[in-house]
Amino acid sequence: xxxxxxxxxxxxxxxxxxxxxxxxxxxxxxxxxxxxxxxxxxxxxxxxxxxxxxxxxxxxxxxxxxxxxxxxxxxxxxxxxxxxxxxxxxxxxxxxxxxxxxxxxxxxxxxxxxxxxxxxxxxxxxxxxxxxxxxxxxxxxxxxxxxxxxxxxxxxxxxxxxxxxxxxxxxxxxxxxxxxxxxxxxxxx
Amino acid sequence: xxxxxxxxxxxxxxxxxxxxxxxxxxxxxxxxxxxxxxxxxxxxxxxxxxxxxxxxxxxxxxxxxxxxxxxxxxxxxxxxxxxxxxxxxxxxxxxxxxxxxxxxxxxxxxxxxxxxxxxxxxxxxxxxxxxxxxxxxxxxxxxxxxxxxxxxxxxxxxxxxxxxxxxxxxxxxxxxxxxxxxxxxxxxxxxxxxxxxxxxxxxxxxxxxxxxxxxxxxxxxxxxxxxxxxxxxxxxxxxxxxxxxxxxxxxxxxxxxxxxxxxxxxxxxxxxxxxxxxxxxxxxxxxxxxxxxxxxxxxxxxxxxxxxxxxxxxxxxxxxxxxxxxxxxxxxxxxxxxxxxxxxxxxxxxxxxxxxxxxxxxxxxxxxxxxxxxxxxxxxxxxxxxxxxxxxxxxxxxxxxxxxxxxxxxxxxxxxxxxxxxxxxxxxxxxxxxxxxxxxxxxxxxxxxxxxxxxxxxxxxxxxxxxxxxxxxxxxxxxxxxxxxxxxxxxxxxxxxxxxxxxxxxxxxxxxxxxxxxxxxxxxxxxxx
Numbered sequence: 001x002x003x004x005x006x007x008x009x010x011x012x013x014x015x016x017x018x019x020x021x022x023x024x025x026x027x028x029x030x031x032x033x034x035x036x037x038x039x040x041x042x043x044x045x046x047x048x049x050x051x052x053x054x055x056x057x058x059x060x061x062x063x064x065x066x067x068x069x070x071x072x073x074x075x076x077x078x079x080x081x082x083x084x085x086x087x088x089x090x091x092x093x094x095x096x097x098x099x100x101x102x103x104x105x106x107x108x109x110x111x112x113x114x115x116x117x118x119x120x121x122x123x124x125x126x127x128x129x130x131x132x133x134x135x136x137x138x139x140x141x142x143x144x145x146x147x148x149x150x151x152x153x154x155x156x157x158x159x160x161x162x163x164x165x166x167x168x169x170x171x172x173x174x175x176x177x178x179x180x181x182x183x184x185x186x187x188x189x
Numbered sequence: 190x191x192x193x194x195x196x197x198x199x200x201x202x203x204x205x206x207x208x209x210x211x212x213x214x215x216x217x218x219x220x221x222x223x224x225x226x227x228x229x230x231x232x233x234x235x236x237x238x239x240x241x242x243x244x245x246x247x248x249x250x251x252x253x254x255x256x257x258x259x260x261x262x263x264x265x266x267x268x269x270x271x272x273x274x275x276x277x278x279x280x281x282x283x284x285x286x287x288x289x290x291x292x293x294x295x296x297x298x299x300x301x302x303x304x305x306x307x308x309x310x311x312x313x314x315x316x317x318x319x320x321x322x323x324x325x326x327x328x329x330x331x332x333x334x335x336x337x338x339x340x341x342x343x344x345x346x347x348x349x350x351x352x353x354x355x356x357x358x359x360x361x362x363x364x365x366x367x368x369x370x371x372x373x374x375x376x377x378x379x380x381x382x383x384x385x386x387x388x389x390x391x392x393x394x395x396x397x398x399x400x401x402x403x404x405x406x407x408x409x410x411x412x413x414x415x416x417x418x419x420x421x422x423x424x425x426x427x428x429x430x431x432x433x434x435x436x437x438x439x440x441x442x443x444x445x446x447x448x449x450x451x452x453x454x455x456x457x458x459x460x461x462x463x464x465x466x467x468x469x470x471x472x473x474x475x476x477x478x479x480x481x482x483x484x485x486x487x488x489x490x491x492x493x494x495x496x497x498x499x500x501x502x503x504x505x506x507x508x509x510x511x512x513x514x515x516x517x518x519x520x521x522x523x524x525x526x527x528x529x530x531x532x533x534x535x536x537x538x539x540x541x542x543x544x545x546x547x548x549x550x551x552x553x554x555x556x557x558x559x560x561x562x563x564x565x566x567x568x569x570x571x572x573x574x575x576x577x578x579x580x581x582x583x584x585x586x587x588x589x590x591x592x593x594x595x596x597x598x599x600x601x602x603x604x605x606x607x608x609x610x611x612x613x614x615x616x617x618x619x620x621x622x623x624x625x626x627x628x629x630x631x632x633x634x635x636x637x638x639x640x641x642x643x644x645x646x647x648x649x650x651x652x653x654x655x656x657x658x659x660x661x662x663x664x665x666x667x668x669x670x671x672x673x674x675x676x677x678x679x680x681x682x683x684x685x686x687x688x689x690x691x692x693x694x695x696x697x698x699x700x701x702x703x704x705x706x707x708x709x710x711x712x713x714x715x716x717x718x
Contacts, residue, residue, distance in 0.1 A: 009376060013300050016372040024364055024406050031410025031440060035425060038436045045503075050433075078429065119428045126503055176429030181422055 081177035218302035227284025234276030262646035263331035270334030295379030315358035338426035367401035381717035393458030442493035456593035467543035468535025481520035541615035545596035556584030577637025603687030607705030621669035628662030
């Protein structure tokens with residue numbers, strides 16, 4: 001038998017290998033596809049406590065004065081972020097549908113001008129989809145000069161459709177110093 | 190593409206024209222040579238990873254920090270895990286597959302002999318890269334073998350690139366090995382060997398190979414994301430850039446859970462081969478074994494989040510993953526039942542392979558039960574990240590996978606070398622291992638229940654006594670494995686000549702060829718009735 005001759009067995013092996021190699025590449029792609037899938041899944045179910053990253057355009061249909069929800073605010077700075085960051089108040093009582101406006105204090109103490117990004121999270125996670133933000137400093141990056149301070153605005157309401165067993169929500173913000181990655185991105189652009 | 194048949198014909202022209210010296214091993218496309226290479230490599234890795242375990246146990250012998258720095262301790266736990274999973278257990282199974290599969294299905298060689306050579310020879314480079322990072326400034330990977338982000342991204346010590354490339358190469362090696370196994374089994378079975386006539390050993394490797402093809406690419410994707418997050422400014426797992434570190438765990442465990450079955454399904458195949466031989470009965474419930482293996486493989490894809498109960502999952506998710514996980518106990522129970530039923534009223538003898546197989550059945554079941562305990566969400570909150578978890582996965586991986594590999598090695602050593610191994614020394618190895626391994630891992634259950642966290646170089650005083658016993662068990666178990674090394678070398682050098690079928694096994698084509706197995710077997714396929 002010569003090498004350049006193919007047998008039916010060769011063809012079968014070749015076919016099998018081709019199929020399996022395609023599977024390998026498909027599974028590699030699937031690994032990356034899990035990233036957007038995960039986001040979509042969490043978006044629909046609200047499982048990971050992430051709130052929307054853009055302003056809510058939905059209007060509340062009236063205020064439900066029969067219920068009162070306590071909204072707590074937590075703020076922390078991530079490791080390596082030399083910023084001060086705190087809410088104006090620790091908690092606030094709201095009726096579902098009622099618009100509230102509060103501010104967060106931020107000061108850049110890193111000694112150089114920098115950019116920060118706040119990442120919100122709502123607990124319990126399943127209530128995240130009912131926390132509607134009209135305006136939030138977390139939608140944008142926050143540039144501050146060295147020692148500059150600012151009051152960052154947040155306007156929100158709690159959706160009246162919030163299931164009845166939720167009486168308390170906690171909104172937590174983590175502030176990241178993203179100065180370095182912003183600079184590298186500008187350099188590459 | 191050169192397949193086995195024409196390679197064989199090509200070889201047959203100048204039959205005994207083996208290359209000599211190092212070239213024989215570098216250029217070999219013979220499945221037996223490559224199997225031998227895999228097996229020796231995995232044993233060297235077992236001793237390397239074992240040495241790291243000795244460092245860990247030496248540090249944990251007493252409370253307080255005595256011998257090594259915490260950062261180096263973290264490197265030891267990380268690299269120990271990586272070496273044992275990817276360097277010892279998986280290559281050992283691939284080695285067994287290379288040696289035995291073609292002989293068991295009556296094929297002359299693997300379907301893709303050159304690919305086979307390549308999948309072995311890239312492995313030493315992968316582990317060379319991984320181990321070299323230990324000697325670099327800043328040290329090797331210290332984020333645990335599970336490399337959770339952000340430990341491996343934001344807070345990495347600079348070893349991430351080496352780690353990632355090493356894992357890429359290991360992954361490519363396993364994928365190529367798995368492709369080879371699948372096409373070999375699908376195309377090279379002897380005439381008359383239908384799927385349901387294949388030995389169970391072949392079945393388990395067939396299913397395992399599919400699992401590898403499905404999940405190793407996902408692991409490659411995960412490490413690639415870690416690489417770009419660390420060095421190229423992407424934010425897959427970085428919350429500051431809109432990513433999510435919890436997503437890392439989902440993607441990792443989507444690979445990670447099938448991976449644990451990749452390391453145990455072949456063990457099921459081995460034990461299902463050995464127990465019938467020494468019980469002198471047919472395997473009880475062959476087809477139920479096949480279906481049980483397949484259902485375990487299927488279930489392995491939908492249970493991954495049981496590793497993540499404490500990440501704040503909603504109740505529905507916790508319940509789903511808890512029930513699915515517990516469901517795995519059903520097919521596993523079928524298997525254990527079948528092994529016991531095979532032994533029932535058999536005329537059993539207790540040579541070393543059988544001893545290791547029986548120990549496997551009992552101790553793997555203990556590991557399975559602690560797995561069931563961990564599957565229960567409410568109690569998992571207490572057990573999570575404690576020594577209870579360490580005890581669990583060492584029972585399934587050491588007394589499970591490793592013991593099955595030893596059983597396989599003893600069982601087929603006469604076929605590989607042509608000599609019987611020293612039975613007395615084999616039994617000595619078994620009893621030393623059995624006693625020390627239980628002294629090593631059983632007290633870990635209690636340590637974990639009492640709250641000792643894993644991956645920490647120091648511990649509270651009340652854990653001191655148990656840790657001392659565990660460490661003594663560890664040193665004894667480590668030393669016991671050297672007995673096996675001596676035994677194998679003795680067996681290669683000489684000993685009682687083995688007949689073609691030294692165990693009087695009633696089944697298995699490998700026993701129809703001479704011992705030691707000739708360099709080329711089944712150039713003409715046997716007929717299966």
